[in-house]
Each structure stands twice: as C-alpha cells, then as structure tokens.
Amino acid sequence: MRALGVGPSRVLRAAQTLWAAGALLASGMLAALGGCDDMSEQAKQRAYSPGVGIVATPDHVVEYGETAPQVPALTPALLERGQDRFRIFCTPCHSELGDGRGMIVQRGFPPPPSYHTQRLREAPTQHFYDVITNGYGAMYPYADRISPADRWAIAAYIRALQRSQNATLSQAPAADRGDLR
Numbered sequence: 001m002r003a004l005g006v007g008p009s010r011v012l013r014a015a016q017t018l019w020a021a022g023a024l025l026a027s028g029m030l031a032a033l034g035g036c037d038d039m040s041e042q043a044k045q046r047a048y049s050p051g052v053g054i055v056a057t058p059d060h061v062v063e064y065g066e067t068a069p070q071v072p073a074l075t076p077a078l079l080e081r082g083q084d085r086f087r088i089f090c091t092p093c094h095s096e097l098g099d100g101r102g103m104i105v106q107r108g109f110p111p112p113p114s115y116h117t118q119r120l121r122e123a124p125t126q127h128f129y130d131v132i133t134n135g136y137g138a139m140y141p142y143a144d145r146i147s148p149a150d151r152w153a154i155a156a157y158i159r160a161l162q163r164s165q166n167a168t169l170s171q172a173p174a175a176d177r178g179d180l181r
C-alpha cells in the first residue's frame, strides 16, 4: 500500500477538502438562486381559482373525431369568400389562375400542379377540402389557419377557376359573350 505514496489519512484529508469546496459551491448557488424568487411572486392563475380549466375550443377548430360541418350551399357569397381566402392563402404558389406559377414558385419553391389538368378537374371537391386540411406532399396543411367553412368556400372557388379556364363561349352568359370574343 505504501508503494503508492498515499496513506489513508491523506486520502481522507483530500476527501474532506473536496467536500468543503462542494458545500461552498452549493451554498453559493443557492444564494444566487435566492435572487430569483420573482417567479414565485409574479401574476399567475392559482389552481382552482375561477377561470382555470379547459379553454373553450375556438370556432375554427374541428376537434379530433368530430365530423366536418355540412357542405355549404353554393352561393355567390360563398364564391366571393372563397376567392378572398384563395387570394390570401393560395395564390403565392398556385397563382391567381391556379396554374401553379405563383410568385413563390417563380422564386424557387417546388411548383404545384396546375388545377387545370384533367386529373384535378376530375377530382372530387372533397379532395381540395382535404388537401387544405392535411397538406399534400411538399404543401403544408392549412387546418390551423383556414376554418372548415372557408375550406369549402375555397374548394368551390377552385371549381369556378377550373371552369373559367375550360369553358366554351356558349357556356358564358349571353350578356358577357361580347366581352369574351
């Protein structure tokens, strides 16, 4: 044992020194933390005080397991609302025409498909609702920003956009045909 040159008493002394240093450090930290009691004083809701509990679900949120609201009736007001929301949320990538050449795409974002392809013209309106809700490939979901009612409004507007790019003159109202010729 003596060969190591460290006797039991020296080991003990070293341990005592270390212990003392540790205790000093810990008490220093406690003193420093003592200055942080602002957190216990700050304004907060106390448990069981009125107003504490489950926050009411905001109107635009569909809770898990809840079914989507009824498909709204197709009206000019619905289309106008759809156009308004479409311009805000979708045109940056899909463009005003829905051909997928929006400004973000011109600046390098992956291009979406045109809404005027045969596949998307034949897709059910529900598909557009679902893409807005869940996203699709590189497109992120909009469920947290667009209410279920507005998703239907946008889907209806996309149907109108599709129609606008694939219509014949005879399908336009007689009064407007002169302007379209």
Ligand code: HEC
Binding pocket: 086, 089, 090, 091, 092, 093, 094, 104, 109, 110, 111, 112, 113, 127, 128, 131, 132, 136, 137, 138, 139, 140, 142, 146, 154
């Ligand atoms: C930031 C760009 C961006 C925005 C904003 C955006 N999209 Fe897209 N969208 C894409 C891209 C990219 C794709 C193609 C994704 C893929 O195939 O990976 C796509 C695909 C789609 C598709 C086609 C899905 C299919 O079946 O091929 C639909 C429909 C669509 N988006 C609807 C919308 C609607 C409605 C909005 C607005 C609420 C919107 N997008 C906003 C980028 C965007």
